[in-house]
Amino acid sequence: MYVKLLDFIRTLETYEKPVFTVNEVSKVIDADKKYARIYLNRLKAKGVVEAVERNKYVLAGTHPYVAATNLVFPSYMSFLTALYYYGATTQIPGIIYIASTRSKKSLTLKGYSLEFIKLKKERFFGYTRERFQGKFVFVAEKEKLIVDSLFLPRYCPVDEIYSAMGDEKLNIDTLVEYGLRMDSVVTIKRLGYLLEKKGIDVYERLKLRLNKKYDLLNPLLPKKGEKNIKWRLIINEVFSDAE
Incomplete structure (x- = not known):
């Protein structure tokens, strides 16, 4: 999971679009949307991602601008x-x-x-x-x-x-x-x-x-x-x- 988490972060960091959705995450981790939501909630609890609004997230530390x-x-x-x-x-x-x-x-x-x-x-x-x-x-x-x-x-x-x-x-x-x-x-x-x-x-x-x-x-x-x-x-x- 630790390696997968690093891979996940690196993949998102290569995106030119810093705000990502549940649908996009499901594609990155190759899972359905239900599991993608669970995965994101876990990452949010760990301080890896932050919720901006419903179904939209950014990596922790992303500037509000x-x-x-x-x-x-x-x-x-x-x-x-x-x-x-x-x-x-x-x-x-x-x-x-x-x-x-x-x-x-x-x-x-x-x-x-x-x-x-x-x-x-x-x-x-x-x-x-x-x-x-x-x-x-x-x-x-x-x-x-x-x-x-x-x-x-x-x-x-x-x-x-x-x-x-x-x-x-x-x-x-x-x-x-x-x-x-x-x-x-x-x-x-x-x-x-x-x-x-x-x-x-x-x-x-x-x-x-x-x-x-x-x-x-x-x-x-x-x-x-x-x-x-x-x-x-x-x-x-x-x-x-x-x-």
């Missing part, structure tokens, strides 16, 4: 989680935000809450697969996490995104392209305004997508603030380096 982005396909980390992943914030999020085209209930794993944010297929783009602790994670590109967050600010503070937009490595053309692809007027307004505050003028590229309605820069704050005529925004949050 890895598990979170391999539960639903396609999916990727975004918002404040991705910002922290890139080292662009000092906030340590207790929630792992995962963008997906499918709805899924929240889960708890190793002290983290896993929150799945459903996006339309047209807004699901701009992510990459990266090596992380020997496994693969799916994470938004820096430009995409910014537009995701400006589209849905409740999942990442606007001031954190404003700070991240000072990154010299950001590709502004990609950022604007992604903003337009989101097909969201308010996202374009927020993006254009914040870039302008960073000294980057993209108005000519975005002006045809604006409307006359005044939207909130931060929808989570009170509806009080100066009106920015150019971007049709109510500036209800002022940042330290804003002019």
Whole structure:
């Protein structure tokens, strides 16, 4: 059994898909699903595997980022989680935000809450697969996490995104392209305004997508603030380096 256990672990470690099911385990050990469940329960009791949700497991020690982005396909980390992943914030999020085209209930794993944010297929783009602790994670590109967050600010503070937009490595053309692809007027307004505050003028590229309605820069704050005529925004949050 000891050798078989090592073989089992080595086989799973070669999988590019770190989250495995009862069905997959039954094939690895060449047994029916009933015995595979018993086998997994024994391994769970020994601390070899961990249950993520019903009939889904990971090897013990698998980072929650890895598990979170391999539960639903396609999916990727975004918002404040991705910002922290890139080292662009000092906030340590207790929630792992995962963008997906499918709805899924929240889960708890190793002290983290896993929150799945459903996006339309047209807004699901701009992510990459990266090596992380020997496994693969799916994470938004820096430009995409910014537009995701400006589209849905409740999942990442606007001031954190404003700070991240000072990154010299950001590709502004990609950022604007992604903003337009989101097909969201308010996202374009927020993006254009914040870039302008960073000294980057993209108005000519975005002006045809604006409307006359005044939207909130931060929808989570009170509806009080100066009106920015150019971007049709109510500036209800002022940042330290804003002019």
